[in-house]
Amino acid sequence: MSEALLEIEDYRGGFRTETGDFVPVLHGVSYRLKVGVMTAVVGESGSGKSLVALSVLGIQPPAFERTGGRILFRGTDLLGLDEKGLRAIRGAEISMVFQDARAALNPVFTVGRQLADVWQLHHGGGRKAAMGQAIEALRRVSIPEPERRARQYPHEFSGGMAQRAMIAMASLICQPALLILDEPTTGLDVTIQSDIMELIVELSRTRGLTTCLITHDLGVVAETCQEVVVMNAGRVVETGSAEAIFTTPRDLYTQRLLSASQLVEAA
Amino acid sequence: MLGQPLLQVRELSKVFPVEGGRKLVAVDGVDLEIVAGETLALVGESGSGKSTVARCIVRLIEPSGGDVVIREESILRLQPSRLAGVYRKIQMVFQDPNASLNPRMSVRQVLDEPLKLHLYLLKSERAARVKELIEMVGLTAAHLDRYPHELSGGQRQRVGIARAIAVSPDIVILDEPTSSLDVSVRGQILDLLLDLQERLHLAYLFITHDLQVVQHVADRVAVMYLGGIVETGPTRDLFADPRHPYTRALLSAAPVARWGVKRTRTRLAGEIASAIDPPDACRLVGRCPLARPACASAKPPLLDIGAGRAVACPVVVG
Numbered sequence: 344m345s346e347a348l349l350e351i352e353d354y355r356g357g358f359r360t361e362t363g364d365f366v367p368v369l370h371g372v373s374y375r376l377k378v379g380v381m382t383a384v385v386g387e388s389g390s391g392k393s394l395v396a397l398s399v400l401g402i403q404p405p406a407f408e409r410t411g412g413r414i415l416f417r418g419t420d421l422l423g424l425d426e427k428g429l430r431a432i433r434g435a436e437i438s439m440v441f442q443d444a445r446a447a448l449n450p451v452f453t454v455g456r457q458l459a460d461v462w463q464l465h466h467g468g469g470r471k472a473a474m475g476q477a478i479e480a481l482r483r484v485s486i487p488e489p490e491r492r493a494r495q496y497p498h499e500f501s502g503g504m505a506q507r508a509m510i511a512m513a514s515l516i517c518q519p520a521l522l523i524l525d526e527p528t529t530g531l532d533v534t535i536q537s538d539i540m541e542l543i544v545e546l547s548r549t550r551g552l553t554t555c556l557i558t559h560d561l562g563v564v565a566e567t568c569q570e571v572v573v574m575n576a577g578r579v580v581e582t583g584s585a586e587a588i589f590t591t592p593r594d595l596y597t598q599r600l601l602s603a604s605q606l607v608e609a610a
Numbered sequence: 611m612l613g614q615p616l617l618q619v620r621e622l623s624k625v626f627p628v629e630g631g632r633k634l635v636a637v638d639g640v641d642l643e644i645v646a647g648e649t650l651a652l653v654g655e656s657g658s659g660k661s662t663v664a665r666c667i668v669r670l671i672e673p674s675g676g677d678v679v680i681r682e683e684s685i686l687r688l689q690p691s692r693l694a695g696v697y698r699k700i701q702m703v704f705q706d707p708n709a710s711l712n713p714r715m716s717v718r719q720v721l722d723e724p725l726k727l728h729l730y731l732l733k734s735e736r737a738a739r740v741k742e743l744i745e746m747v748g749l750t751a752a753h754l755d756r757y758p759h760e761l762s763g764g765q766r767q768r769v770g771i772a773r774a775i776a777v778s779p780d781i782v783i784l785d786e787p788t789s790s791l792d793v794s795v796r797g798q799i800l801d802l803l804l805d806l807q808e809r810l811h812l813a814y815l816f817i818t819h820d821l822q823v824v825q826h827v828a829d830r831v832a833v834m835y836l837g838g839i840v841e842t843g844p845t846r847d848l849f850a851d852p853r854h855p856y857t858r859a860l861l862s863a864a865p866v867a868r869w870g871v872k873r874t875r876t877r878l879a880g881e882i883a884s885a886i887d888p889p890d891a892c893r894l895v896g897r898c899p900l901a902r903p904a905c906a907s908a909k910p911p912l913l914d915i916g917a918g919r920a921v922a923c924p925v926v927v928g
Contacts, residue, residue, distance in 0.1 A: 387792040387793065387794060388792055487880070501881055503881060504881070532655035532656055532819065533655070533819070533821070533860065533863045533864050533865075534655065534859055534860060534863040534878065535881070536863070536865075537863040537864075537865070537875065540865075559792065559793065560865070560867075561793075561867035562864070562865030562866055562867040563865050564867070565865065565866065565867050565868055565869055565871065566865050566866075566871075566873075585869065586869050586870075589867075589868060589869035590869050599794060600793065600794065601867065603793040603794045603796065603797045604793050604867035605822075605867050605868065606797065606800070606822040606823065606825065606826040607822055607825045607826060
């Protein structure tokens with residue numbers, strides 16, 4: 344078994360309602376992300392797949408209460424870190440791409456400025472050099488005319504272009520060891536989705552990134568991921584290689600999810 | 611084609627004025643025909659105009675030109691007072707049942723409303739019909755006193771479907787009915803729709819971007835791009851052998867949830883062009899791998915290639 348960069352161990356917790364009742368939503372979630380591997384965490388709404396990922400960066404909703412478990416990154420429990428310790432990890436070691444890229448970008452700064460600021464924050468240097476890095480990163484994710492695009496604001500970007508810019512920020516500007524993508528192509532058209540996924544795979548491969556793709560779309564998983572974690576109702580129901588999950592799923596829920604995703608008979 | 615078409619859409623267009631005296635051409639000369647009992651899927655990506663077509667057919671949006679004929683009656687020329695009669699024949703199911711069900715009405719009220727508006731029934735007859743409807747969509751009488759927020763997404767969509775079939779329409783327009791649902795629920799809703807179609811001999815205009823759903827439910831497909839239909843034909847043939855470069859790009863981009871499926875992608879350059887003041891040219895010009903100079907000088911019409919198929923591309927038709 345290869346080395347794990349991130350290990351989630353028996354992570355549990357829930358939400359407290361207005362009336363003070365505690366509703367558990369995560370029931371002992373455990374999975375590992377192996378170094379240099381692209382792992383998918385799949386599940387339907389309410390499975391807890393995003394909640395676990397947000398917890399990794401300490402950005403879970405404030406109403407969430409942890410009741411147990413550990414999240415180990417290179418052997419250190421992230422849940423034991425204070426805000427300062429977390430800040431040293433966020434971006435530099437672990438970065439995240441969210442579903443709605445235009446909402447994740449700041450609307451009042453140009454896209455180039457946002458990328459350049461993040462570059463300076465992590466790597467120092469002058470403003471001009473940082474802007475050069477920003478433009479280079481946009482070029483690298485196939486944004487046409489990166490010099491012009493860098494001067495534009497997020498609302499001038501299409502959803503697909505904004506997601507490319509976010510991927511540029513999360514992978515090329517931050518240069519993390521672990522990249523977490525939470526439904527990065529949900530809401531994008533299939534032709535755009537396909538291009539974005541190819542970009543993610545290519546960046547992960549060339550930069551040796553450990554990647555975690557959180558998605559409900561098994562089609563995307565089959566084409567891009569090596570490992571799969573299947574979640575349902577706050578539990579991990581099955582883990583394994585993508586080939587095993589798709590060809591010989593053992594858990595009943597995995598089998599159901601798979602057949603629901605395959606409306607059309609194999610050609 | 612067997613039988614008289616139930617619904618005919620002829621040269622439908624919708625132009626929205628935008629600032630600076632410019633025009634956004636959302637729908638540009640669309641022709642469609644649906645016969646009783648069949649499912650036509652209208653497929654396309656965002657901005658293709660597929661939902662605008664649906665809204666124009668039921669006059670939620672007033673079309674700028676063309677005609678919509680239901681059972682030989684043009685609904686665009688009808689007096690508003692006679693529109694209600696048309697809506698008995700054509701009903702619509704929306705994507706987001708959260709937004710399309712009144713949150714302050716119980717399920718019973720939601721289902722009773724169209725009966726009151728369209729049918730002359732006694733109160734007891736309406737109550738019986740409401741109960742029949744809720745059971746037809748796989749829910750029970752216990753659900754009738756609930757409010758939309760007390761239902762799951764799948765149950766809400768079942769209520770939306772029950773409302774649409776309440777007045778026994780001939781044709782139902784389904785606008786992305788499964789797009790906001792989890793995959794396991796998607797299958798159940800599709801099964802319900804297929805079951806109701808068989809029982810009630812409904813025709814569906816199924817608007818979706820989900821190509822798996824299209825293959826599962828549609829008899830015929832029309833592919834839209836930037837306001838126009840670029841290809842149409844029987845589902846099986848069109849998926850087996852897509853001809854238009856856009857159809858090929860679209861079908862080859864859709865991922866398959868199976869291990870070891872190899873796709874050969876047809877790629878288009880860049881992103882969808884603006885629909886504002888479009889030139890008289892092929893809509894795909896500038897993105898198409900097969901483009902020739904002639905493609906930029908006139909908009910190609912749909913060309914009949916036999917077997918019920920048509921393609922708006924003289925380059926591939928040859």
